[in-house]
Structure formats: structure tokens, C-alpha cells
Amino acid sequence: MLELAILGLLQEAPMHGYELRKELTAKLGAIRAAISYGSLYPTLRRLQAAGWITEAAETPATAEEVPALTSRRGRVVYKITAEGKERFAQLIAQAGPETYDDTGFGVHFAFFARTDQATRLRILEGRRRKIEERREGLRDVLGRAAERLDAYTLELQRHGLEACEREVRWLEELIANERSGRAPTVPGTGTAGGRREDNSPPPPGESRKERP
Amino acid sequence: MLELAILGLLQEAPMHGYELRKELTAKLGAIRAAISYGSLYPTLRRLQAAGWITEAAETPATAEEVPALTSRRGRVVYKITAEGKERFAQLIAQAGPETYDDTGFGVHFAFFARTDQATRLRILEGRRRKIEERREGLRDVLGRAAERLDAYTLELQRHGLEACEREVRWLEELIANERSGRAPTVPGTGTAGGRREDNSPPPPGESRKERP
DNA sequence: GTGCGATGTATCGGTCCGATACATCGCAGC
DNA sequence: GCTGCGATGTATCGGACCGATACATCGCAC
Numbered sequence: 001m002l003e004l005a006i007l008g009l010l011q012e013a014p015m016h017g018y019e020l021r022k023e024l025t026a027k028l029g030a031i032r033a034a035i036s037y038g039s040l041y042p043t044l045r046r047l048q049a050a051g052w053i054t055e056a057a058e059t060p061a062t063a064e065e066v067p068a069l070t071s072r073r074g075r076v077v078y079k080i081t082a083e084g085k086e087r088f089a090q091l092i093a094q095a096g097p098e099t100y101d102d103t104g105f106g107v108h109f110a111f112f113a114r115t116d117q118a119t120r121l122r123i124l125e126g127r128r129r130k131i132e133e134r135r136e137g138l139r140d141v142l143g144r145a146a147e148r149l150d151a152y153t154l155e156l157q158r159h160g161l162e163a164c165e166r167e168v169r170w171l172e173e174l175i176a177n178e179r180s181g182r183a184p185t186v187p188g189t190g191t192a193g194g195r196r197e198d199n200s201p202p203p204p205g206e207s208r209k210e211r212p
Numbered sequence: 213m214l215e216l217a218i219l220g221l222l223q224e225a226p227m228h229g230y231e232l233r234k235e236l237t238a239k240l241g242a243i244r245a246a247i248s249y250g251s252l253y254p255t256l257r258r259l260q261a262a263g264w265i266t267e268a269a270e271t272p273a274t275a276e277e278v279p280a281l282t283s284r285r286g287r288v289v290y291k292i293t294a295e296g297k298e299r300f301a302q303l304i305a306q307a308g309p310e311t312y313d314d315t316g317f318g319v320h321f322a323f324f325a326r327t328d329q330a331t332r333l334r335i336l337e338g339r340r341r342k343i344e345e346r347r348e349g350l351r352d353v354l355g356r357a358a359e360r361l362d363a364y365t366l367e368l369q370r371h372g373l374e375a376c377e378r379e380v381r382w383l384e385e386l387i388a389n390e391r392s393g394r395a396p397t398v399p400g401t402g403t404a405g406g407r408r409e410d411n412s413p414p415p416p417g418e419s420r421k422e423r424p
Numbered sequence: 425g426t427g428c429g430a431t432g433t434a435t436c437g438g439t440c441c442g443a444t445a446c447a448t449c450g451c452a453g454c
Numbered sequence: 455g456c457t458g459c460g461a462t463g464t465a466t467c468g469g470a471c472c473g474a475t476a477c478a479t480c481g482c483a484c
Binding site for chain 1: 238239241242243245313318321322323324325346349350353357361362363364365367368369371372373375378382386
Binding site: 213251254255 | 439440442447
């Protein structure tokens, strides 16, 4: 999962580890707290060994000041390679069981702007199925085994059940929106073809009313 | 976390691994999918080595048939020890940072029936604080960095923010309920004193209306 | 001038997961 | 009667990820 997220972020811009972590936290803040350096650095090493990313020379950036008055310290900037982009496209398109768990789904969703519509739909439906199963499990426990459990445990289940129901509704909305034609796909994210750097993501759910 | 959950469950009844996993899944179904044997068995080994649990002879159970017509196979039934009970009491009472993350909070909450009221309150408030921080982080991103992110990512954040707000409300309710005198504590869960096997958990949130 | 918070890279031990292997029990279907 | 198959049951292994920790530099407020 981390591999996918790193590849996805580096596709937007080269970054060093610290920056990567901040962007990761911003992008996935709704999913997981903050990714640990104990995962990040080893994964970077692994990706580099595999050839998906390379170290890039620290550029003087946008020609502003910040000249090399000091020795510029040991910041290591990583950059995605062509093979890395292919790897990303492959990871983002294939959906295994781990694609539908909380973290996996979150990461995939966060890169939906770089995912083609058919895959988006497939992932949303897979996630919905999974949550529906969890929901049924909770209903079962709440129905059949209620007297075996104490009030706090039951309250926990009820809260969980509510969260499931809410997420299913959210997914339904997204699926309907996805099917209704809108949501264009950015070209160039396929394994080959137009290499143009992407942008312009589609609007997913504009039906929300209240934004205070 | 697994250690705490196992100790808590074995306090209700001796069990073998498979059973433990099922009970764990039922009790924590709202939190995590299903605990893996790859965690369960090593943890059982560790707890046994530490002396918190012991293997118990497979009892003939409730004197029904099921005689030893076969060699009765290798089911290993675990039972909590006195030291294990103390360990559980200690783990359940102390609240570190990991007590407030999703999994940790869920496990602690699931055993609130065996937790004294002061600790319950402390944990609920700690959890609330943590979720409030997450909420603020999401609001920041949604406010300040909104134009840097694509529509899907934003939708993810918005959904996460909504979940945070909902959980805070839920926690407020539980805290208010907890403070309002109700919610008696089962005696005998302290490190020393009345050893009486517990039961009779308190009713946490009865204010829910709809139960279709 | 000095301390301190943000930036930055890195490792280590430990927890937990997913895949896999293997053996037995009860019973449904032929 | 026997045969296979799904539930029950124990167990290990490699890998992903976390939390604690260590260490060094930068900018700046006091």
C-alpha cells in the first residue's frame, strides 16, 4: 500500500522523505494517522532497488535565492522512473482483496484521479460489497448474540453498524455519480500511449448541501 | 492489544484458539475484520510463557455424551491464571497513547464492563481529544490546501471529516451518560480485594431511538 | 551566543497479517 | 458403505508497518 502511495505522489513531483511523509499525511489523513519513517525509508530503499524510483540531484529549484551558501546538507530527493510509472499504473488497475480493506481502499481512492473509470467503478463496488458483508455480520451479532454481550460491547457494535450503513450510502452515491457519465478520465495513465502529464480531476460528489 | 483482548476473553471462560478467534471476531467485529492465526497462536505462546495463561485439560464439559470414543484430538484449551487477571487489570487501567488509536480504543471499549468508571471517563475523553485533533487536521487541509488536491481526494477528506464529527458526538453522549451517575462498576476487577466473578454491565447509551 | 523547534535521514525490535500446510470430524449424496 | 467436502482445529513463515530512538543541521527568538 505504501509503495502505491509513494509512486503516486512522486508522479506529481520529486520529493525527499520528509516532504513525502507530509504529503502522504495530507492526502491520506482521512484514512491513517501518519505514516512512520520506520516504514517509509525502507520502502524507499526497496523501490529504488527495484528501479521504480531514483535519487535526483537537489535542483536549485525555481531560481529564487537560496544559493549554495552552505554545503546544502544531505537531502535525498527521489524521482519516479518510467518503469515506476508503469508499475504504478499496474498497481492502480489491479484489484486484489486488500484493495477493499480500509487502508487499501483509502489509498486507491486517493488516486482515483489517475484511475480509469471502469476501475474506479469496480473498486467502489468491491468496497461496497465488503462493507455490506461487515454490516451483515454486525446485524447478526446484534440480533442473535445480543444477550451474550454486555451493554458496552453492544453499543460498540451499534456504532460500527451505523458507520457501515453510512459508508454504504456514501458509496452508492459515488457509484451513481460515476455511472452517470460525468467523471472523465485523464489520458496518459495507461501503460503506454500519450505520455502527457496529467491534471484536471473529475468532480465526484457535488450533491452535498451543507458546507458551513 | 491482542494480549489485552485474549486476557479479557479468557476471563469469561476457558477456550481453545479457534473459539477464541470466533469470540474475538464477534466482540471486535466493529473494529477490525478478523484476527489472524498468525498473530493469535504466537501471542498465546507468549502469554503462556509469561504465566498469564495455562493449558487446561479438555474437560468432559456438561456431562453430555461425546465420550472419548476417539483419541479426542489435540485441542488445546487455555485458561487465565491469577497473575493473568492481575495483568489484565493493570493493562485495562493504564492508558498510553496507543489506547486512543482506532484499534486500541476499540479493544478498551469492548471491555468497559470490566473497567472502573474513572478509567472509562479518562479513556473516552482521551479518545475524544484525539479525534478532535484529527478533525482539525482535516478541516485545515480542506480549508487551506483545497486547491492543491483533486476532487476525489477532497471527497475522501470530507467523508473522513464527517466521520470524525459523528464520532465526537457519539463520545460526548457516552461521556455525559458516564458522568450522570449511571453506569455502576463491577467490583472485584481491581488488583486486590473482592474476587467475585463479575457480570452485570451497565447500560451506556439508551438514548438511541430508532431500532428497526 | 545560545538554546529550541522544525527539518531531515536512518535503524531496530516488535506486532500483526496473509498465505500456506496439515489433520480430523460430521454428514450429505451416491 | 464409502467418498468427498465444508467446518473445525493447530501451527509456521515471510513480510508490512509501527513506535522508539538516535543523530545532525537550520533559522530565529530571546
